[in-house]
Amino acid sequence: MPLPTPFYLIDETALDRNLALVDRLRAASGAKCLLALKCFATWSTFEQIAPHLDGTTSSSLNEVKLGREKFGGETHAYSVAWSDGEIDEAIANADKIIFNSISQFERYGAKAAHIPVGLRVNPGVSHSHFDLADPARPYSRLGEWDIERIEAVIDRVSGFMLHCNCENDSLEAFAALLDQFEAKLGHLLERLDWVSLGGGIHFTKPGYPIAALAARLRAFAERFGVQVYLEPGDTLVTDTTTLEVSVLDVVDNGKAIAIVDSAVEAHMLDLLIYRQSAAVAPDAGTHSYVIAGKSCLAGDVFGEFSFPEPLTIGSRISLLNAAGYTMVKKNWFNGVAMPAIAIRRRNGAVDLVREFGYADYVASLS
């Protein structure tokens, strides 16, 4: 019996492939790699992922606690702004804490005197295809920009976090950014013990020159005498997970439209935010359909795809790339049934690891 849809299906073998690339990068570069939980926090996979990484990084207290409890290794605590009510618990669960501003550092740094303390620095350069996700956009609040102000506190911090990339699949572009960091911040970097270069480097993309990336990272680490960290999110889970849906109805309003048991806004929200289309494979054949969700949103459309056979009620469709920034953002909009979570094991068996029902919907509000 196939599992009832909708469900997210994580493929262990595909994850193995990405994790093997992480192993190569870590071994060749000396860099440590931390999973960025804001991208992917499906903790039933952590047993598989954790042996290949050094720990986790976070963007909130909840993520700090999840990293500590479910992943292990080094737990880096970062947040754009900690509150008085969170800071003690964050520090208690962290191996390092990174402040986003000097004012947060001055407010809370003394509480963290027993662990390494870092500062997010914004070098003012970045690589991002979207203004929405560009840390160096005008007036960005992500990190300290002012070199003189940073210099004034540098003796009290042991590292910097420089997260400036988003979906960067070009080593040349990344290396050019690193050149700029070196030129602008070199005199500060040599006074540190560690530097986190953040996430956004798409080194699992087929053909990415991992050996050359590793050499560039090693040269950076040696030049400044620092331990380099990377904080991959998306690249770790890319092409590992699908959203499995079924066709509920087929209508024709000028185009053939297949309505499925899912909704873009509820289950693949980033497609709406970044105005992108979902993907199916192989997306070939003579039968073309708009694949649309079952929510009331007029623009609840996954995309327009080609299929080898006509779609009928009950046809199953796999929507690709449903892990990064997808499972962490699922929500109860329209009360649409929440996709279950399943894992395809290396031997092909599919295990259902989590189901959601009416009680979860009720519990999400009061």
Ligand SMILES: *Cc1c(COP(=O)(O)O)cnc(C)c1O
């Ligand atoms: C989002 C984020 C990451 C992860 O970025 P990916 O693009 O998913 O690799 C890492 N570090 C920080 C500080 C982030 O904000």
